Amino acid sequence: MNRQDAVDRPDASRYEGHDLSRAGRADGGRPALGEGWERLDRRTVGAGLSYVIGPAIPAVAVVAIAGPSLRTVVPLLTLLAVLVGAGVLVSIRYATTRYRIAGDRFELRSGLLFRRHRSIPRDRVRAVDLTAGPAHRLLGLAVVRVDAGEQQAGLRLDALASARAERLRALLLDKRGTAPPESTLATWRPGWIGFALLSSWTPLIGLAPFGAFFRVLEIFGVEPGEVGFLRDLWGEATASPVLVAVLAVLAVAVIGLAGAVGLYVEVWWRFSLSREPDGTYRVRRGLISTRSLSLEEARLRGLEMAEPVPLRWGGGARLRALVAGVDPDDDEERTSATLLPPAPRVTALRVAAQVLGGPALTVSLRPHPRAALRLRLFRAVWPLALVTPPLAWLGVWLSWIPxxxxxxxxxSLLVTLPLAVDAYRSLGHGLAGPYLVTRHGAARRRTVALRKDGVIGWVVGRSPTQRRRGLMTLTAATAAGAHRVKDVGVGEGVGFAEEAVPGLLAPFLVSNSPSASVSR
Known part of the structure; x- marks a missing residue:
């Protein structure tokens, strides 16, 4: 067998006499954490089998509706075989996974044919997140995700008993109960449910069940016309298309609104944001699936307040932390950076002021030149002017097109022109103590407060249309992503960059002209 080590394996003998939590027993006579190698909870196998039952239900439903036949039963049996194989893999993972806290390191062994031994120092642990889906909650389990602050360095334990998972989190983050209690920054309010109705995802949520149903029919090779109620519905649609269209829109709207509310409640039920004594921010949330997410203050580079149009009209906003080392393509990491769900804007500003140490998001921002407005109006008009002649030609030459x-x-200008004006009004940049602040966007307005000492570089971009208008886009590169100051005047943008982070942009400037310009 091969062995892969993520970090050089420490000699176990050097930790003798230095294990943590030797006093007492836990979890029904099991040794406390730190007394040698530990296994996952045996109920992990039961939680893994839930992945077999869940996907099999819609497949069985399709077979029941369409009737058993060779082309429906064979895919069903294939699906069940694949899912049973997944259950076997879960059992193998339970049998081969071991973990322990040995001195100042956390170690994990896993694998059957290819053994893997990973070890990370405890002082590099940045966060320990706990997640419990429906099956895990039913069985009293939790999934533990240990983040070491580096890509591919995180460890995952699926699953441990809930009490044991909390104990492991406390040990890895060195929380021994002697510090003062945590302080709560925000808690969920039932009135926040109304903001779920303002979600821009509502239409897609309404269409999702229909898309999923037809996709399952396609997988099993069933034509929609072969399903009785679909055939009857198509007959009614051809007889009275207007009525059916109205009913279809109402059905999508009702399903979308109900789904948006249900999703909001499931994800954010009993939400709370607290700050622990060591500076770690902890988010607890969830109704059916619960999550406990941690964010180390040392990795915080700023905050982003997002205000999509529907949410902005309702006086709401959501808050996200800008965290060093978060992979933008990792949904799990990106979700863990959310500090506040859609909530009243005043609540978002209050929480932001507590996290940032001041009202950075409400500072007065410098407006951008009028050339930025003309550029946005140009962008709103020219695509429509480009497609108008082809549409007119189609209407003349094709009889079935009006x-x-x-x-x-x-x-469409009735929509694009107001959005262009609103986008210009949203533009702004400024400084607020240790933070630089930038705002942009119309359909989704974003206000970002970014630590100046977190900026590691500037990127200057100028499109042909920007060059003609004396504009540029200034991008601050950080370990928490790139953040832009859009369509700012060249001189003003360069001055802002130099004021925010003195000397960083200076080597790339030429000053042999009346006003400094960006060297090309």
Missing amino acids: DAVWVIAPA
């Missing part, structure tokens, strides 16, 4: 179809393009 002659007035070209009117759609100029009519």
